[in-house]
Amino acid sequence: AQKVTQAQTEISVVEKEDVTLDCVYETRDTTYYLFWYKQPPSGELVFLIRRNSFDEQNEISGRYSWNFQKSTSSFNFTITASQVVDSAVYFCALSVIYNTDKLIFGTGTRLQVFP
Amino acid sequence: EAGVAQSPRYKIIEKRQSVAFWCNPISGHATLYWYQQILGQGPKLLIQFQNNGVVDDSQLPKDRFSAERLKGVDSTLKIQPAKLEDSAVYLCASSSGGHGTGELFFGEGSRLTVL
Numbered sequence: 001a002q003k004v005t006q007a008q009t010e011i012s013v014v015e016k017e018d019v020t021l022d023c024v025y026e027t028r029d030t031t032y033y034l035f036w037y038k039q040p041p042s043g044e045l046v047f048l049i050r051r052n053s054f055d056e057q058n059e060i061s062g063r064y065s066w067n068f069q070k071s072t073s074s075f076n077f078t079i080t081a082s083q084v085v086d087s088a089v090y091f092c093a094l095s096v097i098y099n100t101d102k103l104i105f106g107t108g109t110r111l112q113v114f115p
Numbered sequence: 116e117a118g119v120a121q122s123p124r125y126k127i128i129e130k131r132q133s134v135a136f137w138c139n140p141i142s143g144h145a146t147l148y149w150y151q152q153i154l155g156q157g158p159k160l161l162i163q164f165q166n167n168g169v170v171d172d173s174q175l176p177k178d179r180f181s182a183e184r185l186k187g188v189d190s191t192l193k194i195q196p197a198k199l200e201d202s203a204v205y206l207c208a209s210s211s212g213g214h215g216t217g218e219l220f221f222g223e224g225s226r227l228t229v230l
Contacts (some may be wrong), residue, residue: 004157033217043204044118045158045221091157095217101146101210102171103217105157 002027004094004106012112013082021077021109023092029053033100034068034075035093039108045091051075082113117141119222121207127228133195136225140188140209146170148219149182149192150206158206164190194227202229 003026013019025034036048049059051068059066063080079086089110093103120139128134140147146165150158161180163170167187175182179198184190194201204226208219 035217043206043223045206045208045219047218047220050217093157093217099163099171100217101148101219102160102163103158103219105159107155107157 002029002032002094002096002104004092004104006092006106006109008109009107010110010112012114014114015083016081017113018078018080019082019111019113021079021090021092021111023075023077023106025073025075025092025094027094027096029096031097033095035095035103036066036075036077037091037093037105039089039091041088048077079111082111084113084115087111087113119207119209119220121205121222121225123225124223125226125228127230128197129230130199131196133193134197134227135191135193136205136207136227138190138192138207138222140190140207141220144209144211144220145187146210147184147190148208148210149190150208150221152204152206152224154203161192161205197227197229199229202227 005024032053034051037045039045056068065078067076089108091108092106122137148163149161152158161175162172162182164184167184182192204224206224208221210219
């Protein structure tokens, strides 16, 4: 069975601090995909990134970076120099090869960035 | 480009009543999803359509939930009769599908409260 665990329920930081959101996944499949989505207060989830299981390269996009480590089954997300607009709930998700669009979400981490 | 449209945004009903939610996906998107998001949890896939056919409805409580996508465009999700535990946000999403990018485009959701 597949499972995604986000142990941090809520994180509060002050603007300009760096913050890392943790994600641990479980799957027996050798081919799988990992995702991060952002859910702002308006409610719609917004796609941030996809990673496949064969690509362990870390990725950086502006203030966002992702660290994928198969050895620890983790796919962590770091926001550098956080801003108030980063306040949202962030979800990590997993899908597997036989239905790559069927996302299994974690319970989410609520990030609050205070000015 | 217009996003995924959902209605109504909010609905309050009493248990044992029925309710229907409507979703219009992004134009041209072949795949449509209904997710249920209970407060404090991650979204859970209820049903996935590819055009007007069902790809996955393994987590849809079929004794009370039904969904259709008759012309392969918009979709309706119905609950009859509703139970207290159906209180949740019902998220519709769409994707161009077919090759499993995992990049789903979500609507703002329909929040259901069952009293």
